Amino acid sequence: MTLREPRILQDRAYVNGEWIAADDDATFPVRNPYTGAVIASVPDLGAAAAERAVAAAAAAFPAWRDRTAGERATIMRKWFDLLLAHQDDLAALMTAEQGKPLTESRGEVAYGASFIEWFAEEGRRAYGDVIPTHRSGTRILAIRQPVGVVAAITPWNFPIAMITRKVAPALAVGCTVVVKPAEDTPLCALALAYLAQEAGIPPGVLNVVTTNRPAEVGGVLTHDPRIRKLSFTGSTPTGKELMKQASGTLKRLSLELGGNAPFIVFDDAEVEGAVAGAMASKYRNGGQTCVCANRIFVQAGIYDKFVAAFSRAIAELRVGDGAASGTDIGPLINTAALEKVERMVQDAVDKGAELALGGRRSPAGELIYEPTLLLGADASMDIAHEEVFGPVAPVFRFTTEEEVIAQANDTPYGLAAYFYGRDHARIWRVAEALEYGMVGINTGMISTAVAPFGGVKESGFGREGSRYGIEDFLTIKYLCWDGIGAP
Numbered sequence: 143m144t145l146r147e148p149r150i151l152q153d154r155a156y157v158n159g160e161w162i163a164a165d166d167d168a169t170f171p172v173r174n175p176y177t178g179a180v181i182a183s184v185p186d187l188g189a190a191a192a193e194r195a196v197a198a199a200a201a202a203f204p205a206w207r208d209r210t211a212g213e214r215a216t217i218m219r220k221w222f223d224l225l226l227a228h229q230d231d232l233a234a235l236m237t238a239e240q241g242k243p244l245t246e247s248r249g250e251v252a253y254g255a256s257f258i259e260w261f262a263e264e265g266r267r268a269y270g271d272v273i274p275t276h277r278s279g280t281r282i283l284a285i286r287q288p289v290g291v292v293a294a295i296t297p298w299n300f301p302i303a304m305i306t307r308k309v310a311p312a313l314a315v316g317c318t319v320v321v322k323p324a325e326d327t328p329l330c331a332l333a334l335a336y337l338a339q340e341a342g343i344p345p346g347v348l349n350v351v352t353t354n355r356p357a358e359v360g361g362v363l364t365h366d367p368r369i370r371k372l373s374f375t376g377s378t379p380t381g382k383e384l385m386k387q388a389s390g391t392l393k394r395l396s397l398e399l400g401g402n403a404p405f406i407v408f409d410d411a412e413v414e415g416a417v418a419g420a421m422a423s424k425y426r427n428g429g430q431t432c433v434c435a436n437r438i439f440v441q442a443g444i445y446d447k448f449v450a451a452f453s454r455a456i457a458e459l460r461v462g463d464g465a466a467s468g469t470d471i472g473p474l475i476n477t478a479a480l481e482k483v484e485r486m487v488q489d490a491v492d493k494g495a496e497l498a499l500g501g502r503r504s505p506a507g508e509l510i511y512e513p514t515l516l517l518g519a520d521a522s523m524d525i526a527h528e529e530v531f532g533p534v535a536p537v538f539r540f541t542t543e544e545e546v547i548a549q550a551n552d553t554p555y556g557l558a559a560y561f562y563g564r565d566h567a568r569i570w571r572v573a574e575a576l577e578y579g580m581v582g583i584n585t586g587m588i589s590t591a592v593a594p595f596g597g598v599k600e601s602g603f604g605r606e607g608s609r610y611g612i613e614d615f616l617t618i619k620y621l622c623w624d625g626i627g628a629p
């Protein structure tokens with residue numbers, strides 16, 4: 143990996159505006175999932191360093207809160223500009239530590255930067271209300287204030303965008319933040335911190351605690367009373383555990399957890415569009431997103447046409463090194479992920495699914511799994527109930543709208559759902575009937591900074607992106623002001 147700006151690659155944690163090592167100098171390696179080579183070693187911070195990061199964020203909070211939204215927006219705008227100015231370097235770093243193809247990494251840098259731009263502007267609009275009074279001589283106001291110090295625990299699948307989606311609204315309204323990035327992808331988080339420093343974000347306002355001891359550092363972030371809000375993206379079991387831990391100090395929570403997205407193709411769908419949507423939703427990031435189509439339901443009348451076109455599109459995917467041009471699917475993040483995909487495909491085949499494409503490790507790389515198409519999937523299979531988080535598309539055949547709605551909703555998860563069809567009355571009915579936080583209608587791509595991203599049921603709560611995403615970092619204070627006079 144050659145970087146135009148070598149300082150994009152930082153190998154120290156970032157606390158209170160300083161680049162620090164662990165107290166005991168411990169480090170852990172960050173590996174390229176395609177080559178297996180160590181890219182860098184970063185500090186393995188423990189509880190004491192995490193507490194210092196919280197203290198720094200708490201100390202920086204009053205001054206950052208007291209700046210005007212416009213002053214904060216100006217600094218954030220510089221941060222946004224710097225991300226785009228270093229888009230190629232950031233993308234190269236992301237592909238090196240995460241494995242996704244370079245075109246997707248470049249796209250993620252722009253997607254991640256868009257949260258900074260959008261929230262910098264939206265921070266100026268954190269309006270309050272003047273409420274008609276209940277008593278003569280009194281005035282009633284509701285003002286919005288920042289919640290305080292925020293902890294952000296972020297995943298490896300979008301190592302930039304999942305940080306900016308939390309940090310940008312927090313900073314825009316005056317909160318300060320401690321980020322704990324995923325152990326697999328700390329380098330993108332440190333690059334973001336480097337650019338934040340360059341942009342003039344003051345010491346302590348943004349801190350990045352790298353660690354290979356997530357439970358120890360997570361324990362500090364969930365128990366420390368100075369942290370008033372925790373925002374987490376990751377698995378449902380971890381989210382439940384964090385929620386338990388955070389209950390001791392009643393922190394505000396945003397939890398963006400697992401999904402099990404249905405992707406429904408009705409008989410009247412336009413086949414080409416449905417296939418393009420299924421490819422985009424299923425194979426983005428090699429199938430490693432919480433909103434990836436996990437169950438593809440196809441109505442009997444269009445089944446053969448859809449499966450033939452879908453199968454042709456999957457067969458054209460090129461696997462390999464994300465850094466090589468033309469690669470569509472890179473490696474999975476680690477061996478545990480690969481083994482999970484293998485186990486789920488084997489379970490489906492054992493229970494009667496037909497392996498139409500793929501179904502094995504690829505010779506193109508140690509952590510690469512071939513794009514896979516499973517036909518004849520049914521509810522007895524693990525893949526109907528659990529996210530596969532890999533490039534595997536199971537297709538289920540259905541006949542009626544009622545039947546497919548019941549199957550789509552038969553899951554504890556409720557993050558994203560998708561469907562394709564043209565009948566307007568049915569579009570409205572199905573959109574309302576799906577028990578999901580987000581529904582893509584005739585599209586497989588729903589992610590954008592301007593829309594509220596989030597789930598229901600065991601996919602969590604809270605919204606990220608859009609004006610709703612800023613609410614999660616604000617608290618309402620009611621002012622009752624007496625002695626003013628009439629009316």
Ligand code: SIN
Pocket residue numbers: 299300303375398430431432433589
């Ligand atoms: C995720 O996988 O958690 C987020 C995906 C996205 O923002 O599109």
